[in-house]
Amino acid sequence: MTTRVQSGNLINHKASNDVLETLVELAFSEVSNPSSSKPISESQISELAQAVCSPDPLAHKRYLNQLLQCGVSVTDLAETICPHSAILLGKNWCDDTRNFAEVTIGTARLQAASIRLFESLPTKSHNGKRAAIICRESQNHTYGATVIAHKLRLLGFSVISWFGLSEIRILNEISRHDLDLVLVSEADQTQCEKVEKLIHQIRDRVNPEAKLILGGAALFHLQTVDILKDCADLISNDLDEITKLTFNTNHSFTDT
Numbered sequence: 522m523t524t525r526v527q528s529g530n531l532i533n534h535k536a537s538n539d540v541l542e543t544l545v546e547l548a549f550s551e552v553s554n555p556s557s558s559k560p561i562s563e564s565q566i567s568e569l570a571q572a573v574c575s576p577d578p579l580a581h582k583r584y585l586n587q588l589l590q591c592g593v594s595v596t597d598l599a600e601t602i603c604p605h606s607a608i609l610l611g612k613n614w615c616d617d618t619r620n621f622a623e624v625t626i627g628t629a630r631l632q633a634a635s636i637r638l639f640e641s642l643p644t645k646s647h648n649g650k651r652a653a654i655i656c657r658e659s660q661n662h663t664y665g666a667t668v669i670a671h672k673l674r675l676l677g678f679s680v681i682s683w684f685g686l687s688e689i690r691i692l693n694e695i696s697r698h699d700l701d702l703v704l705v706s707e708a709d710q711t712q713c714e715k716v717e718k719l720i721h722q723i724r725d726r727v728n729p730e731a732k733l734i735l736g737g738a739a740l741f742h743l744q745t746v747d748i749l750k751d752c753a754d755l756i757s758n759d760l761d762e763i764t765k766l767t768f769n770t771n772h773s774f775t776d777t
Contacts, residue, residue, distance in 0.1 A: 561597055570606040573627035574619065581630055599638035600760070603631045604668050611738070632664045639671035648677035652702040655691055656684045657719070662708035662738050665758060669704060669736070672760055678702070688719055695726045703727060704763070705753075706737035710745045717752045732766050 565588060572581040588598060610627050613619035619627075654670045656663050663684050670680050681698065683691055695703070703723055707716050720733055727733070735753040739745045746756055755766045 573630040574623040603635045645677035666706035704734045708738040710739040710742040
């Protein structure tokens with residue numbers, strides 16, 4: 522059994538793995554025997570945000586176990602509670618109630634937990650739809666894009682993720698694939714002109730029926746939405762809106 526010292530505390534790697542495996546086992550159990558999910562509360566989101574910022578690296582895993590045992594569904598954890606906890610951390614950073622290290626470590630823990638939870642969920646058979654999710658070079662905020670990518674895969678999409686590529690490489694890759702959906706995730710609200718130009722260049726390279734969607738943290742700034750409102754088919758971080766546009770229906774694909 523190996524240990525290491527962090528902030529004066531001994532951290533047991535085996536214990537960490539055991540808690541993580543318990544989380545995965547509980548998730549698989551919930552998927553195999555689904556029950557109606559409990560309502561999501563603001564306190565669950567804030568308590569998870571607190572747990573992921575704890576010096577104890579196991580605190581958030583124990584809390585996720587607790588939520589699963591209390592009847593919260595894997596889907597709600599992966600799609601709603603974890604992402605909204607990350608949004609709360611971002612707000613805490615903006616209002617100076619959490620420091621950079623807490624927000625960075627906390628968000629990384631939430632992203633890792635979401636991925637493991639998504640991996641425990643059953644996927645639909647491939648629906649023939651092909652999607653690409655793009656985070657431009659120098660974009661470090663990929664959590665939301667990662668959540669969307671995993672959710673689309675669960676819905677039967679074939680998904681390609683291009684994170685950290687230059688705009689030239691993005692356009693080269695776009696030209697090589699026949700895509701039904703392209704989502705650009707942008708975190709920097711000061712780069713509207715670059716984003717608008719990139720989306721127009723993507724439009725020139727995809728088939729006419731392909732849908733282009735802009736999302737990301739930049740959308741929290743209303744001025745960004747106003748500037749870019751005409752460059753994409755949809756500007757949104759809402760998965761229901763994205764799937765409605767993609768399938769051109771009046772209902773969510775998750776309802777089919």
